[in-house]
Amino acid sequence: MSKISVAVLGATGMIGQRFIQMLEDHPWFEIEGLYASERSNGKRLGDVLKVRDHEYLDDTMDRRIETMDIAKISKNCRIAFSGIPSDLAGPTETELAQAGVAVFTNAGSHRMDAHVPIIIPEVNPAQMASIRDQPTYSETGGYIVTNANCSSTGIAAPLHAINQAFGLKQVFVSTYQALSGAGYPGVPSLDAVGNVVPFISHEEEKMETELAKMLGTYEDGEFRYAGFKVMANCARVPVVDGHLESLVLDMEQQPTLDELSACLTGFRGEPQRLGLPSAPKQPIIVRTEDNRPQPVFDAMAGRPARARGMAVTIGRLRQSNGYYKAFAMSHNTLRGGAGGSVLNAELAKATGIL
Numbered sequence: 001m002s003k004i005s006v007a008v009l010g011a012t013g014m015i016g017q018r019f020i021q022m023l024e025d026h027p028w029f030e031i032e033g034l035y036a037s038e039r040s041n042g043k044r045l046g047d048v049l050k051v052r053d054h055e056y057l058d059d060t061m062d063r064r065i066e067t068m069d070i071a072k073i074s075k076n077c078r079i080a081f082s083g084i085p086s087d088l089a090g091p092t093e094t095e096l097a098q099a100g101v102a103v104f105t106n107a108g109s110h111r112m113d114a115h116v117p118i119i120i121p122e123v124n125p126a127q128m129a130s131i132r133d134q135p136t137y138s139e140t141g142g143y144i145v146t147n148a149n150c151s152s153t154g155i156a157a158p159l160h161a162i163n164q165a166f167g168l169k170q171v172f173v174s175t176y177q178a179l180s181g182a183g184y185p186g187v188p189s190l191d192a193v194g195n196v197v198p199f200i201s202h203e204e205e206k207m208e209t210e211l212a213k214m215l216g217t218y219e220d221g222e223f224r225y226a227g228f229k230v231m232a233n234c235a236r237v238p239v240v241d242g243h244l245e246s247l248v249l250d251m252e253q254q255p256t257l258d259e260l261s262a263c264l265t266g267f268r269g270e271p272q273r274l275g276l277p278s279a280p281k282q283p284i285i286v287r288t289e290d291n292r293p294q295p296v297f298d299a300m301a302g303r304p305a306r307a308r309g310m311a312v313t314i315g316r317l318r319q320s321n322g323y324y325k326a327f328a329m330s331h332n333t334l335r336g337g338a339g340g341s342v343l344n345a346e347l348a349k350a351t352g353i354l
Contacts, residue, residue, distance in 0.1 A: 003030035004354065006079040006345075007101075009092070011065055012036040012048045014184045015083030015106050018338035020045065021054045022306075023081070026342075027277050028349055032077050034065050041067045050184045053241075068092065074099035078354060081341055082107055085183075097134070097142035102354060104145050104341040111146045111210060114222070118148050118214050120340065121276070121347040122269025122283050123160040127218045128353060145344050148214060149206040150336030151175045151234065154243050155328050156214055157283055157312055161267040162260070163215060167252030168228040173207065175234045176244040178295065181332045182236065192238045203234040242295030243332045249324040257317050260324065261286050264314055276346040278339060280307040287315035293329035300331060309334030310343070 006023065010016035011034035023031050040048060046061035066072075073080055073096065080096050082089055082105035089107030096103050110116045115133040119125070131143040148156060155173060162168060177200060179186040191197060208230045215226040237244075255263070264284045271279030280302035287293055293301075293313040302311035309331035318325045330336055348354045 003028060004079060004349070005030055005032040005077045006081060007031075007033050007035055007073045007077045008081050008083070009035050009068065010083035010085075011045065012040045012043075012050075013083050014050050014180060014333055015337045017045075017049065017051045018333045019081045019083055019342065020060060021051060021056070022278060022334075022339055022342045024057055024060055028346065029079065033073070034063055035068045035073065036065050038067045040065045070095050070099060074101050078102060079104060079345055081105075081338070081345070083338060093144055097136040097144050098140060100140035100142040102143055102145070102345070102348065104147070104345045106147055106337050106341055108146070108149065108206065110144050111148075112213070113144075116144050116146060117218070118146050118210055119344045119347070120148060120153060120156050120214060121271045121279070121343050122157045122267075124214050125270040125347060125351070127214075127223075128348065128351065130218045130223070131353065133221050145348065147340035147344060148210050148336075149203070150181050150332040151177060151203060151243055151245065152207050152210045152214070153336040153340055154245055154312055154330030154332075155247060156211060157267065157269070158264055158314055158328060159211065160215055161263055161284065162249065162251070163226070163228070165263045166255050166260075168249060169252055170228060170250035171211075171230045172248040173230065173232045174246040175203070175232065176237045176239070176246075177203075177234060178239040178241050178243055178332050179236065180241050181243065187236055192236070195238065197236040198233075200234045200236055204232040207232040207234070239295045241331060241333060242299030243330055243336065244293065244295060245328045247326045247328060249326075250322075251324060254322075257319060261317055271343060271347065274347070274350045276343060276350060278306050278310060278343045278346060280311040283311055285311050285313045286317070287313055289315065292316075293327060295329065298329045301329075302335075310339050311335070
C-alpha cells in the first residue's frame with residue numbers, strides 16, 4: 001500500500017516537531033516536506049531541535065526546513081499537519097483547504113467555525129460528517145479538522161464516558177498546566193520557577209465552549225452543544241510536560257466508585273475498534289494509588305509504543321457531599337497536540353474521508 005504524502009507546518013516549533021515524531025515510520029503517512037517561516041529556510045531539523053525526550057532518526061535530523069509554499073504543498077500533499085501559531089494558521093489553513101488539502105490542525109483559529117469539527121476520535125467521530133458541509137469539500141476536496149485545546153483534550157474522553165453512563169449536570173475543572181503548553185521557550189524562567197501563574201489567556205473560555213461543542217452533536221448542518229455546564233480555572237505550573245486537572249462532577253445518577261472506575265477503565269472508542277496506529281489500546285487508565293496521577297509518572301501513558309503519551313490517566317476517585325472528585329493527567333503536546341491531529345487523520349483515512 002502506498003503511503004499518503006503529508007506536510008508538516010511549523011516544523012521549527014514544539015508541536016511541529018511532535019508531528020514529525022509521530023510521523024516517523026508511520027505505516028500510512030509519509031512526510032513530503034517540513035515547512036516553517038522564511039527565516040528557517042534551509043536549516044536542518046537537528047539545528048532547530050526543541051523536543052528533548054525523543055531520539056529522531058538520523059535521516060529525520062538531516063531533513064531541511066523549507067519556506068511555507070501553498071502551491072507546492074497542495075500539489076504534492078493530500079494532508080497538511082498544522083502546528084503554526086493561530087494568527088498565521090487562520091488564513092494559511094483556509095488557503096490550503098481551498099487548494100484541495102485536508103488540514104489537520106492544532107491551532108485554534110477555526111475551532112468554533114460553523115462546519116469545522118473539534119475531533120477527539122474516541123469522543124465524537126460522528127462529527128466528522130460536518131466537513132462535508134465545508135464549501136471547500138465539494139469544490140476541491142479540501143477541508144479543515146481541528147483538535148481541541150490541550151486542557152480540554154485531557155478530560156474530554158472521561159467526561160464523555162461518564163456522561164454516557166451516568167449523565168452529567170455540571171463540571172468544575174481546575175487545571176495545572178505544563179510550561180510546554182505555552183510553546184517554546186514557554187514562560188520566562190523568573191516567572192515560572194517556584195511559582196504558579198493563575199492566568200492563561202482565553203484558556204478558561206476555550207474549555208467551557210470547546211467541551212460543549214465536542215460533547216454535543218452535529219445534526220441538520222449545525223453543531224448542537226451538550227447540555228451540561230463547564231466551569232474552569234486554569235493555572236500554569238513549573239512542570240515541563242503534562243497537564244494535571246482537578247475535576248468535581250455533579251451527575252444525574254449516583255454510581256458507586258467501583259461502578260465509576262469500571263466505566264472509565266472499560267471505555268473504548270472508535271480508534272480502538274478500528275485499530276488505528278496511534279490509538280492507545282486503553283484510552284483511559286485508572287490509577288488506585290493515593291498519589292497518582294503525576295506528570296513525571298503518567299504523562300507518557302499509553303501502549304503500544306506509537307501510542308505513548310496518548311492515554312489519559314485518572315486517579316483519586318472520591319465521592320463527597322453528592323459530588324464526585326478526581327484528577328486527570330494527559331500529555332499536552334502529544335495527546336493534547338500533535339498526536340491528537342495524527343489520530344484524527346488516521347480516523348479520516350480509516351473511514352474513507354480522505
